[in-house]
Amino acid sequence: MTTPPAPLSPSLADLRELTPARVGLGRSGASLPTDALLSFTLDHARARDAVHAAFDVRGIAAGLAGLGITSLEVSSQAHSRRDYLRRPDLGRMLDSASRRSLETCGITACPCAIVIGDGLSPTAVNVHAVELIRHLVPRLAADKVDAGAVIAASGARVALGDEIGAIIGARMLVMLIGERPGLSAPDSLGAYLTFAPRIGLTDADRNCISNIHRAGLSYAEAAFRISWLVREGLARQITGVALKDESGGGSSRNALPGCDKSDT
Incomplete structure (x- = not known):
């Protein structure tokens, strides 16, 4: 033997x-x-470049138009990248012109709004936002959820979506935003979901799906999980720590209540 x-x-x-x-x-x-x-050194440079990259609002608007989606543009009170990085509070508030624009745009009682914000990695948003929406909108439609507004927000922190959602009366808000770049993923996109958005909410009131990029969570998987959370959040009238991801899709580490890689 x-x-x-x-x-x-x-x-x-x-x-x-x-x-x-x-x-x-x-x-x-x-x-x-x-x-x-x-x-x-190269990865560190890519991460720094991602933070300081220009937000391609026109390119995103053109990409959305190709999907048959008309978008609006707004800005926070952080009117330069320098202000955005030094004053996080300015990125959480709309400037006066954007507030007036939303108040007069005619959107009211919006069932679900999508906000595309540059966040800490405009590179991630420029690369991934339109493709994610291409996968997401049909899934929302299949669940009979109308994405009634798509808004591109410059100089945005996650909490900027609360003010936007409150003005247009969104029942559910999905914020797609560039996450803080890492040395292995300078272009990671995050999605934050908030039921009944209003000023003063915290990350405990949101669900986050993170690590959406080519080497991370795919567009199809992210769209599946976002649509599940939107549908269940609307049905149960909750998001955040009260809503657990039970979609059965992928690893639970990518959809955590209150997860924050974007520095709200």
């Missing part, structure tokens, strides 16, 4: 196959190897 060989111990190479995290980089003397250092 022969003894079976002992299983091989997992190696660092095996671990690197399972995660984009920087593990087992090696060293050169007391420093990182040149390749690892250059890779880190």
Whole structure:
């Protein structure tokens, strides 16, 4: 009788196959190897570039028009990227012109509004927002939920959606916004869902689906989960910690009540 060989111990190479995290980089003397250092520097530069990228409002409007969707444009009180980064509070409030525009746009008692905000990664929004909406709107329609308004918001923090939703009377608000860039994902998009939005709500009142990008959650999976939360949130008249994701789609780590990678 022969003894079976002992299983091989997992190696660092095996671990690197399972995660984009920087593990087992090696060293050169007391420093990182040149390749690892250059890779880190490049990813850090991409993350910084994503924060400071221009929000392509016209490109997004054109992409939405191609889907047969007319969008509105608004701005927060953070009128420059410098103000946006230094004064988070300004990104949570509409400027006076945008407030007047929404008050006179004729949208009232909106069942579900979608706000596209630049957030901390305009790059993510420029790349992913229109494609996500392409997958999302048919799912909402199948659930008999009308996306009555789509609004592009410049200089936006997550909480800006509360004021927008309150003005247009949205029962449910879906905020698509660029998440804080990481060294492995500078273009990650997040979706925040809020029932009966109004000024003064906190992240405990929202559900968040994060990590929507090419190497993360797919458009189809994200649209499925957003539409489920919209449908159930409207039926139960709740979002946030009171609404758990029971859609059965994907990993629960991507749809957490109160999750915040966008720095509200």
